[in-house]
Amino acid sequence: MTDPTPDLWRRVDAYLTETLVGHDPVLDGAVADQNAAGLPPIEVAPVNGKLLNLLTRISGARRVLEIGTLGAYSTIWMARGLPDDGFIVTIEAEPRIADIARANLERAGVAGKVEVKLGRAAEVLPTLDGSEPFDLVFIDADKESNTIYLDWAARLGRPGTVVVVDNTVRGGEVANPATENPQVIGVQRGLEMLGRDPRFDATALQTLDLKGYDGVAIAIVL
Ligand code: DHB
């Protein structure tokens, strides 16, 4: 067997994307506008956007919470998996980025299902209406705060709520106990919490795609 190389990952990712995901002018446009505005190209890969869409549908989620909007690429994928009365609250810290996200949601025809809340997630989360639980929570913001976000996911969820955490492998650095990278340390703390905290049951998958070598954790609130 050939050693997997970044080039091989990219070719396989392109094959899987062509075969299973396809192309979509709205999603491609959201990425193009985000790139043109100079935002970092760190939206999830198409195969992972499709994973979020499928998890939304498989779980029958009606209320979704997203922490970290960026250009709303992942938001659009999840919005498309919602029933007619479904709703997403997505939190973005940067006003300029929130404006780009709103324009992309508008063009995707899902703006009526999505509220973009502006602010630092750690400050916005305590203000959310917790009277009805979220069915799915996607955590994809500053990694240093992952344990704070997981705590809110459990508090704002219910037994059965699906929790997805992006960027859980970070090029393999997650397995380095001596890492000094604060983002990786945040990822490690989050994964350790998922493993230890009795409110969760979880696993994580390594992902090799056009975004490089990373991973995604998937948990259920118990
Ligand atoms: C990076 C990637 C992400 O998906 C993210 O949410 C944050 C940072 C990165 O590659 O730096």
Ligand code: MG
């Ligand atoms: Mg991410």
